[in-house]
Amino acid sequence: MSNKNKNSRIGIVGGGPGGLSTAYYLKKKGYTQVTVLEKLPEVGGLCNSITFENRSFDLGANYLTPAYKKTLKIAKEVGAKLYVETKAYCYNPETGKYSSILKAVTRDVSFFKFSWQAIRYFFERRKVSKKLPKAGYKGVSQHPDLACSFEDWLRDKNLLGLKELFHIPITLMGYGKLHEIPAPYALTYMSNYTFLTLLMFGAGLPIPWPKRFIYGFQRFWEKVSWNLTVIKNADIHSIKRGDEIQVHFTTLEHDMNQLIKVEKQMTFDYLVLAVPLTLPILENLFTDSNTGHCELTNEEKRLFSKVVTHPFCLTTFILRDLKLPRRLVNLLPVPELGKPYIITQQFDDNPLVSFYSRTDEHNQPDREKVIDYIKDLYSQLGSQYEGECFTHDRWTYFPHVEALTIKEGFYDHLEELQGKNNTYFTGGLMAFELIEPILNYSDNLVNEYF
Numbered sequence: 127m128s129n130k131n132k133n134s135r136i137g138i139v140g141g142g143p144g145g146l147s148t149a150y151y152l153k154k155k156g157y158t159q160v161t162v163l164e165k166l167p168e169v170g171g172l173c174n175s176i177t178f179e180n181r182s183f184d185l186g187a188n189y190l191t192p193a194y195k196k197t198l199k200i201a202k203e204v205g206a207k208l209y210v211e212t213k214a215y216c217y218n219p220e221t222g223k224y225s226s227i228l229k230a231v232t233r234d235v236s237f238f239k240f241s242w243q244a245i246r247y248f249f250e251r252r253k254v255s256k257k258l259p260k261a262g263y264k265g266v267s268q269h270p271d272l273a274c275s276f277e278d279w280l281r282d283k284n285l286l287g288l289k290e291l292f293h294i295p296i297t298l299m300g301y302g303k304l305h306e307i308p309a310p311y312a313l314t315y316m317s318n319y320t321f322l323t324l325l326m327f328g329a330g331l332p333i334p335w336p337k338r339f340i341y342g343f344q345r346f347w348e349k350v351s352w353n354l355t356v357i358k359n360a361d362i363h364s365i366k367r368g369d370e371i372q373v374h375f376t377t378l379e380h381d382m383n384q385l386i387k388v389e390k391q392m393t394f395d396y397l398v399l400a401v402p403l404t405l406p407i408l409e410n411l412f413t414d415s416n417t418g419h420c421e422l423t424n425e426e427k428r429l430f431s432k433v434v435t436h437p438f439c440l441t442t443f444i445l446r447d448l449k450l451p452r453r454l455v456n457l458l459p460v461p462e463l464g465k466p467y468i469i470t471q472q473f474d475d476n477p478l479v480s481f482y483s484r485t486d487e488h489n490q491p492d493r494e495k496v497i498d499y500i501k502d503l504y505s506q507l508g509s510q511y512e513g514e515c516f517t518h519d520r521w522t523y524f525p526h527v528e529a530l531t532i533k534e535g536f537y538d539h540l541e542e543l544q545g546k547n548n549t550y551f552t553g554g555l556m557a558f559e560l561i562e563p564i565l566n567y568s569d570n571l572v573n574e575y576f
C-alpha cells in the first residue's frame with residue numbers, strides 16, 4: 127500500500143476501459159492531476175458504439191453479467207441505463223437447424239452427465255479461487271494444475287461433458303478453442319457467478335441477464351470520461367522516462383471553424399500504460415519519431431515479445447429481409463476459423479445484423495473471405511441481399527500468453543515491472559480481456575501503488 131503525493135502528475139496512455147477506469151479510481155482516491163491521452167477522436171477502445179435508424183449498437187464489447195459489480199456501480203453513478211438481452215438460440219450450419227442452447231450443448235453427452243458435471247464445476251471452481259490472486263495472475267505459476275489449457279484442466283477434473291457449453295462464451299467470443307486458451311484466463315472468466323448465469327441463460331430460464339447499455343458500451347465510457355481530463359486525438363511522438371516523464375505529442379484544437387494540429391509536451395511523475403500491451407504497439411509508442419531510438423528496457427522488450435493476440439472481426443449488414451428466431455444466435459458445432467461464430471439482430475424493428483468471426487494471428491482469412499462466409503450464411507438463412515457490408519472492424523483482441531509462458535513465471539516478472547521507471551501497466555493483458563476484470567485490476571493497481 128502506497129500513498130503518493132495527491133498532486134503527483136499522472137499520465138495515462140490509452141482511453142479504453144483500462145485507462146479510464148484507472149483515471150476514475152485515481153480521482154476517487156484524491157489525485158488531482160491525472161491526464162488520459164487517447165490517440166483516437168473517441169474514448170472506449172474496444173467498446174465502440176454506433177447508431178443506426180435511431181437504435182444504438184455495439185461493434186465491440188456488449189454484455190454485462192451480474193458479476194460486473196464495479197461496472198454496474200459506475201454505470202449507476204453516471205446514469206448509464208441498461209436493458210436485458212432476450213433468450214438465445216443455436217444454429218447448426220451443417221444441418222441448417224435451430225435448437226435451444228441446452229439441446230445443442232448436450233448433443234454428445236447425456237443430460238444426467240451434463241448436470242452432474244455442472245454441479246461439480248462449482249466445487250472445482252471454488253477450489254481455484256484460492257489459487258487465483260484478487261486481480262491479475264501473480265503467483266499462478268506456482269500452481270502446476272493451472273499451467274495448462276482449459277481443455278486439459280476440464281479433462282483432469284473429468285468435466286469434459288461441459289465442453290460444448292464453454293465453447294459459447296469462450297470460443298465463440300473469440301478467446302480461442304478450449305485446447306488453446308490457458309486455464310487461468312478461462313477460469314477468471316467462468317467464475318461461479320458467471321457460470322450460474324450461463325447455465326440459467328442456456329436453459330432458457332427467465333433471468334434478467336445478460337444486459338446491454340441502451341446507448342451502447344462506448345457511450346457509457348464517454349459519460350465516465352466527462353468527469354476526467356482526457357486529451358483525444360493525441361498522437362504521441364516520444365516518451366522519455368528519467369526523474370520526470372516527458373511526453374511529446376500532437377493533438378487537434380479548434381481554431382474558429384477549423385481543426386488545427388498543435389504540438390504539445392507534458393511532464394508527468396508517473397506513467398500508466400493502458401494500450402494493448404503488445405511489443406509492436408509499445409515499440410511504436412516508445413520509439414522517438416525523430417531519432418528512431420526505442421526507450422523500452424530490455425526486460426520490457428523480453429516480456430512483451432511473448433504477448434499474442436486474436437484478431438476478432440465484427441461485420442454488420444443491413445438485412446431487411448432476414449428475421450432470426452432469436453436476437454442472439456450461436457453457431458454450433460464451432461465453425462472453422464473465419465466463418466461467423468455468432469449472429470445478433472438486436473432489435474425486432476431494426477435491420478442491422480452483426481456477425482462475429484475470428485481470424486488467425488496472420489489475419490487470415492482476409493476481409494473478402496470473411497465477408498464471403500457471412501454472405502453464404504445469411505443466404506442459407508433466407509436473405510437475398512446482394513450489397514456490401516455496412517461496417518467491418520477487425521480488433522486487436524485478447525492480448526495474452528501461452529500456458530507454458532504462464533508456467534515459466536511470465537506474470538510474476540510482469541508484476542515486478544509495476545513501478546519500475548515510474549511506469550505502471552493495466553488492461554486486458556494484465557487482467558483478462560473483459561471489462562469487469564480490467565476494472566478490478568485498475569482498482570487494485572491504484573490501491574496498491576498510489
Ligand SMILES: Cc1cc2nc3c(=O)[nH]c(=O)nc-3n(C[C@H](O)[C@H](O)[C@H](O)COP(=O)(O)OP(=O)(O)OC[C@H]3O[C@@H](n4cnc5c(N)ncnc54)[C@H](O)[C@@H]3O)c2cc1C
Nearest residue numbers: 140142143144165171172186187188189553554559560561
Ligand atoms: C467484438 C468484441 C466483443 C466484446 N464483448 C465484450 C463483452 O460482451 N463484455 C466484456 O466485458 N468485454 C467484451 N469485449 C472485451 C472488451 O472490450 C476489452 O476487454 C476491453 O475494451 C479492453 O480494454 P483495454 O483498456 O485493455 O484496451 P482497449 O479497449 O483496446 O483500449 C486501449 C485504448 O488505447 C488506445 N491507444 C492505442 N494506442 C495508443 C497510442 N499510441 N496512444 C494513445 N492511445 C492509444 C486505443 O485507441 C484504445 O482506446 C469485447 C471486445 C470485442 C472486440
